[in-house]
Amino acid sequence: MILESVFNLFSSAIKLIFAWINLPDLPPEIDVYLNTMFDYIEGGMGFLYLVFNMDLVKVLLPLVIAVANFDKVYQLVMFVLRKIPFLGIK
Amino acid sequence: MDKDALSQMSGTFKGVYFYCMKRYSGLQFLFGLFVVLSMMFVNPFDVCAMTPISEMEIKTLGEGPWAGQNYARARVQSDGSLSQNYYLPTWRDGTSAGEGYYDSFGTSETIDDVYIFSGESVNNIVICSYDPLLELYIVNNDGTFFLDVLDDAFLVESGSKFFYGVSLCSGVGVAFRTNSVTHFTELTASYNGGSYYDKVMAALPYVGGLYDANGYAVKFKGFQAVQHVSGYSLRDSSPTVVFPVYANLAWDSHTMTKFHFVDNGGVMHSDGSYTFNFDVYNSHYGALYYLYDGYTVDSPIVNNVMSITVPGRDVSFSDFGFGYTNGDGDGLTTCIIYRSSSSDDIGTLPPDDSGNGEGSGSPDYSSALAQIGARLDEVMVAVSEGSQQIVNNITYQTTQITNTITNTVTNMTQQITQGLSDVKQGITDKLQGVQEEISGSIEEANKAQIESDQKLHDEQIKADKENTDQIDNAIEEHGNFIIDGLKGLFIPSDEFFKSYFDDLYEYFADRFGFLSFPIELVIRIADIFLTSEKVDAVLVLPAFEISGYQVWEQYNFNFTEFLETSFPFLITAIQTLTSIGLVMAFVNLCQDKWNEVMRS
Numbered sequence: 045m046i047l048e049s050v051f052n053l054f055s056s057a058i059k060l061i062f063a064w065i066n067l068p069d070l071p072p073e074i075d076v077y078l079n080t081m082f083d084y085i086e087g088g089m090g091f092l093y094l095v096f097n098m099d100l101v102k103v104l105l106p107l108v109i110a111v112a113n114f115d116k117v118y119q120l121v122m123f124v125l126r127k128i129p130f131l132g133i134k
Numbered sequence: 135m136d137k138d139a140l141s142q143m144s145g146t147f148k149g150v151y152f153y154c155m156k157r158y159s160g161l162q163f164l165f166g167l168f169v170v171l172s173m174m175f176v177n178p179f180d181v182c183a184m185t186p187i188s189e190m191e192i193k194t195l196g197e198g199p200w201a202g203q204n205y206a207r208a209r210v211q212s213d214g215s216l217s218q219n220y221y222l223p224t225w226r227d228g229t230s231a232g233e234g235y236y237d238s239f240g241t242s243e244t245i246d247d248v249y250i251f252s253g254e255s256v257n258n259i260v261i262c263s264y265d266p267l268l269e270l271y272i273v274n275n276d277g278t279f280f281l282d283v284l285d286d287a288f289l290v291e292s293g294s295k296f297f298y299g300v301s302l303c304s305g306v307g308v309a310f311r312t313n314s315v316t317h318f319t320e321l322t323a324s325y326n327g328g329s330y331y332d333k334v335m336a337a338l339p340y341v342g343g344l345y346d347a348n349g350y351a352v353k354f355k356g357f358q359a360v361q362h363v364s365g366y367s368l369r370d371s372s373p374t375v376v377f378p379v380y381a382n383l384a385w386d387s388h389t390m391t392k393f394h395f396v397d398n399g400g401v402m403h404s405d406g407s408y409t410f411n412f413d414v415y416n417s418h419y420g421a422l423y424y425l426y427d428g429y430t431v432d433s434p435i436v437n438n439v440m441s442i443t444v445p446g447r448d449v450s451f452s453d454f455g456f457g458y459t460n461g462d463g464d465g466l467t468t469c470i471i472y473r474s475s476s477s478d479d480i481g482t483l484p485p486d487d488s489g490n491g492e493g494s495g496s497p498d499y500s501s502a503l504a505q506i507g508a509r510l511d512e513v514m515v516a517v518s519e520g521s522q523q524i525v526n527n528i529t530y531q532t533t534q535i536t537n538t539i540t541n542t543v544t545n546m547t548q549q550i551t552q553g554l555s556d557v558k559q560g561i562t563d564k565l566q567g568v569q570e571e572i573s574g575s576i577e578e579a580n581k582a583q584i585e586s587d588q589k590l591h592d593e594q595i596k597a598d599k600e601n602t603d604q605i606d607n608a609i610e611e612h613g614n615f616i617i618d619g620l621k622g623l624f625i626p627s628d629e630f631f632k633s634y635f636d637d638l639y640e641y642f643a644d645r646f647g648f649l650s651f652p653i654e655l656v657i658r659i660a661d662i663f664l665t666s667e668k669v670d671a672v673l674v675l676p677a678f679e680i681s682g683y684q685v686w687e688q689y690n691f692n693f694t695e696f697l698e699t700s701f702p703f704l705i706t707a708i709q710t711l712t713s714i715g716l717v718m719a720f721v722n723l724c725q726d727k728w729n730e731v732m733r734s
Contacts, residue, residue: 048626051634059641067647078655085662090671090694096716097709102664104720109660111724115731 670694 092098110117125133643650675689697705 045623045626047624048630051626051630055634055638058638062642062645065645067645067649070648070651082658082662085659086666088671089662089666090669093668094671094694094697094705095708095712097713098663098666098668100713100716104716105660105663108720108723109656111720111727114727118731 092101122133125131643654671693673691673693675686675691677688678685
């Protein structure tokens with residue numbers, strides 16, 4: 045309950061900070077092209093299944109995303125930890 | 135017995151003797167004594183000794199040489215062998231006998247047994263016998279009689295299964311019987327009591343069922359009238375009462391060639407009158423004679439009946455013979471003699487009275503007294519032996535009584551002892567039973583108590599366990615409540631983060647517009663890969679058309695199916711290599727990132 049309150053407080057703060065920003069969406073034409081591109085990707089999935097072991101790909105893909113952003117996650121965690129005084133992390 | 139006793143007994147008999155001599159005259163005493171001694175020492179069974187006479191049997195012939203033949207066959211055997219058979223042309227009533235056979239008898243033969251064999255479909259069975267018949271039996275193997283004897287005649291049992299319609303063709307002997315054969319159900323009158331015939335015949339017209347019952351037999355016995363002349367024997371070959379002769383034998387006609395004597399027993403008393411019947415079966419005989427005391431007497435015969443008055447003394451049958459001469463013509467002549475007057479007394483001479491001194495001189499008293507003395511000595515010895523036997527008997531009886539009493543007392547003692555032992559055993563068994571019953575009751579009570587205690591103990595354990603479970607459950611529930619409360623206090627629920635980040639993503643996507651596109655693009659591409667399913671790689675060759683003319687149509691080539699069918703190992707090899715590459719690239723990425731973060 046305490047952590048939920050903290051997260052909710054943080055979320056409320058974020059929303060309060062970015063409340064003034066209101067940018068437009070992506071134009072619909074671009075969206076059409078993107079959908080076409082996704083259709084081509086899905087159409088070529090058959091060849092990917094021939095070349096790659098997709099079970100292995102499905103496992104590695106989340107791991108690759110996590111590892112690729114590991115530095116950012118690390119900095120975020122350290123930022124939070126440094127804010128805790130009794131831990132003494134600098 | 136000692137000598138004193140014998141002397142005393144001898145004196146007693148002497149006293150009796152002189153008393154009798156004084157009381158009666160000597161002649162009266164001797165006569166009475168003779169009568170008494172005769173009654174004592176003459177065997178009464180010798181007087182009327184009868185000899186079994188011949189038997190005849192009819193047997194079925196279910197097998198053998200006459201099986202299935204349509205004739206009846208008679209056999210006569212005198213010494214156990216069968217004699218010759220002859221054809222019997224006619225019955226005695228003149229009718230045709232059909233396929234009948236009979237035996238003729240030799241001049242010296244007598245009838246022992248007659249066997250008549252019946253083949254299949256026999257209409258008549260003929261028994262030819264020179265003897266008159268006495269009894270007729272029809273028996274089967276187990277001795278069941280179908281034909282009974284009644285008053286010396288024959289009876290066909292009513293309703294007899296096998297012999298319905300049996301009749302008897304009676305011969306001479308039967309014909310002369312007062313109680314002639316009248317009991318047959320279908321007795322032909324002309325057969326019964328007819329004129330003389332040379333044979334006694336028993337005709338059994340159609341013995342139904344006899345032919346296929348192999349074990350049935352018909353037995354005959356001789357006529358009882360023969361037995362009235364006691365001592366006659368039909369079995370002995372000589373002399374005999376049956377005199378079969380042939381007239382054409384080399385005998386001198388009208389000459390007595392042989393007398394036939396009666397060889398056993400029987401006496402005709404002095405001054406007695408006896409009547410004999412001569413049953414002669416043809417008319418070829420000449421005269422009838424009887425032999426008496428060496429004299430041949432030409433008997434006056436009227437209607438074949440000879441009356442004889444015995445003169446002078448008693449005559450034994452052994453000294454009495456019969457004979458007859460041949461007459462004219464040829465033919466079988468047989469004769470049966472029997473005594474027809476049954477009222478005449480026939481006695482027996484004493485063994486030493488053979489008739490040699492008959493009717494001559496006065497009685498010999500000295501000889502009689504000598505015989506009486508000898509008989510008295512025999513009587514004394516007999517009395518002595520009898521007395522000793524009586525003493526022995528008394529001693530034996532006394533011993534028997536003593537033994538009986540001893541055995542009785544012993545038995546009673548044993549019974550009393552046994553009874554006491556039984557009573558003791560009964561009481562012991564009863565007490566033991568009571569003891570066992572009490573022990574059983576106590577044991578059952580203890581067992582019930584133990585079971586009750588065990589049940590109460592189990593119930594207590596069960597209640598304790600239930601209480602413990604309730605306490606445990608309460609503690610567990612409280613503990614879980616506290617833990618869940620603490621956990622809920624610090625740790626958010628699983629749904630919280632999902633809804634929390636979804637809310638933030640939606641907020642930023644709404645506020646930042648096109649700036650959230652890269653994030654959305656990455657998420658969408660990742661979603662394509664993560665949610666994809668295996669699909670075939672199909673190459674499409676589109677249709678080609680020039681000026682409305684279609685050069686070729688669209689063609690789809692399934693590349694995945696082609697490789698999996700033709701080159702499956704190639705797919706495996708390619709995927710193996712790419713997997714290795716992906717793993718190595720991932721490891722390299724991890725290393726680079728580690729270096730970037732930790733060593734920067």
